[in-house]
Amino acid sequence: MTDPRPLAAGRGCRDTPVLKQRGQxxxxxxxxxxxxxxxxxxxxxxxxxGSRTCAHLLQSAAGVMIFAEPRFATAxxxxxxxxxxxxxxxxxxxxxxxxxxxxxxxxxxxLVGSCPSEVIKLDLQRAAERxxxxxxxxxxxxxxxxxxxxxxxxxxxxxxxxxxxPGLPSASGRSLIVAGALPDVVEDQMQRLxxxxxxxxxxxxxxxxxxxxxxxxxxxxxxxxxPFLGETLAALERRGARALLAPFPFxxxxxxxxxxxxxxxxxxxxxxxxxxxxxPRARARRAVAAAAGxxxxxxxxxxxDSQLEVPLARFLTRECGMRAVEVGTPYLHRGILxxxxxxxxxxxxxxxxxxxxxxxxxxxxxxxxxxxxxxGLANPMEAEGLATKWAIELVFTPVHFYxxxxxxxxxxxxxxxxxxxxxxxxGGVMGGAPAGAAP
Amino acid sequence: MKLTVWTYEGPPHVGAMxxxxxxxxxxxxxxxxxxxxxxxxxxxMIERRGSRPPVTYTTFQARDLGxxxxxxxxxxxxxxxxxxxxxxxxxxxxxxxELIQDDPGGLAxxxxxxxxxxxxxxxxxxxxxxxxxxxxxxxxVRALARPVARTQAVTANLIGPVALGFRHRDDVxxxxxxxxxxxVGVNAVAPMGATPADLxxxxxxHFNVLMYPEHAEAAARWMExxxxxxxxxxxxxGVGATxxxxxxxxxxxxxxVRADESCLRLPWWSRSVDSTYLTGKRVFVFGxxxxxxxxxRIARDEMGFDVVGLGCYNREMARAVRAVAAAHGxxxxxxxxxxxxxxxxxxxxxxxxxGTQMERHIGKRLGIPCAVISAPVHVQDFPAxxxxxxxxxxxxxxxxxxxxxxxxxxxxxxxxMFREDxxxxxxxxxxxxxxxxxxxxxxxxxxAAAVGPASPAPAxxxxxxxxxxxxxxxxxxxxxxxxxxxxxxxxxxxxTERFAAERGLAAIGVDTLYEAKAHYAR
Ligand code: SF4
Numbered sequence: 001m002t003d004p005r006p007l008a009a010g011r012g013c014r015d016t017p018v019l020k021q022r023g024q025x026x027x028x029x030x031x032x033x034x035x036x037x038x039x040x041x042x043x044x045x046x047x048x049x050g051s052r053t054c055a056h057l058l059q060s061a062a063g064v065m066i067f068a069e070p071r072f073a074t075a076x077x078x079x080x081x082x083x084x085x086x087x088x089x090x091x092x093x094x095x096x097x098x099x100x101x102x103x104x105x106x107x108x109x110x111l112v113g114s115c116p117s118e119v120i121k122l123d124l125q126r127a128a129e130r131x132x133x134x135x136x137x138x139x140x141x142x143x144x145x146x147x148x149x150x151x152x153x154x155x156x157x158x159x160x161x162x163x164x165x166p167g168l169p170s171a172s173g174r175s176l177i178v179a180g181a182l183p184d185v186v187e188d189q190m191q192r193l194x195x196x197x198x199x200x201x202x203x204x205x206x207x208x209x210x211x212x213x214x215x216x217x218x219x220x221x222x223x224x225x226x227p228f229l230g231e232t233l234a235a236l237e238r239r240g241a242r243a244l245l246a247p248f249p250f251x252x253x254x255x256x257x258x259x260x261x262x263x264x265x266x267x268x269x270x271x272x273x274x275x276x277x278x279x280p281r282a283r284a285r286r287a288v289a290a291a292a293g294x295x296x297x298x299x300x301x302x303x304x305d306s307q308l309e310v311p312l313a314r315f316l317t318r319e320c321g322m323r324a325v326e327v328g329t330p331y332l333h334r335g336i337l338x339x340x341x342x343x344x345x346x347x348x349x350x351x352x353x354x355x356x357x358x359x360x361x362x363x364x365x366x367x368x369x370x371x372x373x374x375x376g377l378a379n380p381m382e383a384e385g386l387a388t389k390w391a392i393e394l395v396f397t398p399v400h401f402y403x404x405x406x407x408x409x410x411x412x413x414x415x416x417x418x419x420x421x422x423x424x425x426x427g428g429v430m431g432g433a434p435a436g437a438a439p
Numbered sequence: 440m441k442l443t444v445w446t447y448e449g450p451p452h453v454g455a456m457x458x459x460x461x462x463x464x465x466x467x468x469x470x471x472x473x474x475x476x477x478x479x480x481x482x483x484m485i486e487r488r489g490s491r492p493p494v495t496y497t498t499f500q501a502r503d504l505g506x507x508x509x510x511x512x513x514x515x516x517x518x519x520x521x522x523x524x525x526x527x528x529x530x531x532x533x534x535x536x537e538l539i540q541d542d543p544g545g546l547a548x549x550x551x552x553x554x555x556x557x558x559x560x561x562x563x564x565x566x567x568x569x570x571x572x573x574x575x576x577x578x579x580v581r582a583l584a585r586p587v588a589r590t591q592a593v594t595a596n597l598i599g600p601v602a603l604g605f606r607h608r609d610d611v612x613x614x615x616x617x618x619x620x621x622x623v624g625v626n627a628v629a630p631m632g633a634t635p636a637d638l639x640x641x642x643x644x645h646f647n648v649l650m651y652p653e654h655a656e657a658a659a660r661w662m663e664x665x666x667x668x669x670x671x672x673x674x675x676x677g678v679g680a681t682x683x684x685x686x687x688x689x690x691x692x693x694x695x696v697r698a699d700e701s702c703l704r705l706p707w708w709s710r711s712v713d714s715t716y717l718t719g720k721r722v723f724v725f726g727x728x729x730x731x732x733x734x735x736r737i738a739r740d741e742m743g744f745d746v747v748g749l750g751c752y753n754r755e756m757a758r759a760v761r762a763v764a765a766a767h768g769x770x771x772x773x774x775x776x777x778x779x780x781x782x783x784x785x786x787x788x789x790x791x792x793x794g795t796q797m798e799r800h801i802g803k804r805l806g807i808p809c810a811v812i813s814a815p816v817h818v819q820d821f822p823a824x825x826x827x828x829x830x831x832x833x834x835x836x837x838x839x840x841x842x843x844x845x846x847x848x849x850x851x852x853x854x855x856m857f858r859e860d861x862x863x864x865x866x867x868x869x870x871x872x873x874x875x876x877x878x879x880x881x882x883x884x885x886x887a888a889a890v891g892p893a894s895p896a897p898a899x900x901x902x903x904x905x906x907x908x909x910x911x912x913x914x915x916x917x918x919x920x921x922x923x924x925x926x927x928x929x930x931x932x933x934x935t936e937r938f939a940a941e942r943g944l945a946a947i948g949v950d951t952l953y954e955a956k957a958h959y960a961r
Binding site for chain 2: 023024025026027028029030031032049051052053055056057059060061070072073074075076077078079081082088091092095098099115116118119120147148149150152357374375376377378379380382383
């Protein structure tokens with residue numbers, strides 16, 4: 001629909017002052033990433049060392065209990081483990097030994113730290129090194145923390161990927177690494193586009209299997225597929241790789257800009273770039289136009305969730321005709337998000353961190369047409385008459401690149417379409433509030 | 440350290456949240472890291488609540504740990520009071536805050552708030568969610584309930600219903616109706632729907648109806664001791680239990696038993712000839728103690744089933760469940776390890792599971808139909824329609840929901856007669872359940888347990904011969920076995936193998952199969 005054009009000479013929201021408030025943060029912790037990471041890495045097992053709360057979080061965030069072979073578990077700390085650390089280490093070694101004996105298919109084991117393991121200062125780094133010595137070469141044991149005192153939601157994936165970087169093989173020649181777990185179908189589409197451009201070799205982080213770990217070295221260029229990978233990027237840079245900063249590949253415009261940055265780094269000719277991208281670009285524009293009708297001219301308010309908020313606001317405002325009221329993000333990485341911020345027209349409040357009660361007050365005052373928020377807030381907002389989109393779906397579903405651009409617009413449009421369809425139910429015969437919502 | 444994948448119960452502070460969220464005018468301040476806010480979605484998504492749980496989390500971060508988490512707690516507490524103006528507050532710590540020992544109770548008290556502030560002890564490393572509900576309600580009652588004059592008319596408190604309970608909303612309506620039929624009014628329902636002021640006048644009731652011992656037994660005992668209120672022991676789930684309950688109410692209240700059973704359909708539905716096929720269906724019962732005990736009684740005495748397994752996941756109810764199991768000639772399974780439950784179900788090879796959402800998944804894997812009888816809950820356990828478990832209507836609902844997953848009577852025979860019909864292949868489930876349901880011949884499903892306790896992974900494929908002493912099946916006998924309907928085939932296989940083993944047979948032929956059938960025929 002809208003023709004993508006960079007803001008003339010402007011810096012968009014790049015220099016907009018950021019609203020920072022400190023209060024209750026209504027966000028998941030980094031453990032949540034295990035839900036998609038364990039599906040992505042088919043020979044990896046995630047062992048959380050934590051509490052019953054951590055186990056319950058994983059079970060609840062999964063929404064449905066995925067009974068089919070979950071490759072994650074929680075080693076729940078009990079009173080006797082808290083008494084003496086030596087015990088906890090011995091218990092951990094025993095549980096890991098049993099686990100690996102039962103699961104010979106596991107090649108990568110992640111010991112995942114939690115708030116309790118950090119507060120009692122259980123050194124999982126050392127435990128991982130010890131276990132690594134015991135189980136090498138068949139199993140690589142690594143450690144990262146998904147604790148809520150250190151990480152917010154998608155930062156768990158960042159910590160996980162960063163933990164893998166030191167163990168990546170060394171590369172000598174020129175190569176591209178795309179970092180960020182993507183659904184397989186999206187990953188395959190991306191690979192086809194990159195192959196069409198003649199860019200290669202392409203390494204993926206995380207790799208589906210241990211033996212697919214991408215080599216890294218001074219000739220490596222890194223493109224992030226997700227904006228929340230600051231630690232991972234820094235770790236890759238320490239291995240000599242060079243970062244490519246670009247808008248994130250959401251929507252037609254974002255995908256084109258992201259691919260163009262890679263094409264530039266690999267010296268792809270303009271003709272070839274156009275030849276490869278013209279058809280999917282046109283397809284993406286048509287798909288977005290078909291799906292985005294209900295979004296045009298509407299306002300959107302983002303609560304902080306996944307760090308995808310800035311690129312998504314850019315997509316919704318520039319390709320779907322929405323107006324952003326507030327773009328909240330748990331953490332604003334200005335370096336990584338600079339290109340997206342630049343494309344975001346000034347106007348919205350950019351907020352980092354959260355005081356959820358104050359933010360709810362702002363949302364209620366602004367009465368946006370669409371609120372993007374977490375599962376804990378969605379139904380309460382709907383009961384107040386505010387249409388919502390669950391943010392978590394944006395992390396779980398295929399939304400990147402050209403052929404998902406229409407679906408991405410559709411995800412945001414659906415609540416508004418639904419509101420329209422059900423308009424006749426509102427109020428009831430006597431008028432008044434929506435019926436049925438328990439207080 | 441205990442390896443856990445799926446849990447029947449959350450941590451105890453989730454229990455505290457269930458009490459707070461059920462009530463009005465109460466606010467919980469929880470010292471907890473940000474990730475613990477996931478628990479809000481249990482209420483807003485699973486229960487579809489239209490408002491946030493009345494819970495403030497301090498969401499302390501690592502950088503606060505060295506500095507001043509106590510101050511953070513104090514300011515969160517003060518802010519919560521100013522914003523929400525609750526009539527009472529409860530304060531506690533989740534697992535992480537328990538380790539940093541900030542003493543939420545003392546900190547809150549030091550604020551001098553003008554409302555009662557009740558401190559909770561929620562030992563996260565030894566107790567679980569049901570302990571949390573029971574303990575929180577006890578502490579609230581102890582702090583707020585005062586001796587008051589009894590109401591003039593005979594009234595009772597309905598205690599135990601909480602947020603996120605299995606059909607609590609509708610059970611309250613049903614029990615209220617039962618009591619009103621006896622001429623007993625309701626003084627208060629608590630925690631669900633109660634305000635702190637309602638708790639203050641709990642003592643006005645003549646007695647307590649303990650609806651869910653899991654959530655209110657400690658409070659019931661306290662009120663019996665301190666306020667002189669007797670409480671009911673029978674939980675009115677099922678026809679017999681409802682009748683016993685009314686007798687008990689009559690005894691406690693000194694009233695004649697009056698009951699209107701005109702809407703009760705279970706007895707006739709169960710006696711009508713279409714239900715003959717239910718006779719002796721083998722059922723495995725597992726859930727929270729209260730619902731498991733009730734289900735076992737209904738299964739045997741009101742449905743004519745054969746209870747082949749009984750257990751509960753909450754140790755607090757172990758004694759009661761063991762006693763009931765013994766009366767059924769069974770040994771109770773008391774465990775919160777779903778792999779153990781799965782192994783026990785696979786070994787018992789029931790035709791129907793009466794369990795929780797966990798057993799529903801186990802049933803899916805083993806190809807055994809399941810009806811849900813107890814928490815832990817799922818969004819499906821909050822139907823839009825009226826669907827109690829208690830009282831007469833509860834019995835009707837139970838009849839329907841237990842029979843629904845089964846293959847219907849005549850259909851069962853047709854499946855047997857036309858075994859070779861391609862539409863009746865083993866994967867075909869009950870026709871009314873659509874393409875999604877399947878028998879054990881359906882999707883094979885992963886057979887190995889992901890992780891589990893030290894015990895060997897349970898054999899998922901129930902019919903697979905386990906011991907090497909098992910006789911070999913001759914091809915003709917295998918063919919004959921395949922003609923037996925899939926829902927009894929596992930049993931037939933096991934029985935035949937046991938029969939052969941007992942007789943030291945090396946091979947199983949068609950005759951062995953039928954001799955075993957005759958031997959085990961009831
Ligand atoms: S916030 Fe901490 S304690 Fe809570 S679930 Fe996450 S890691 Fe576990």
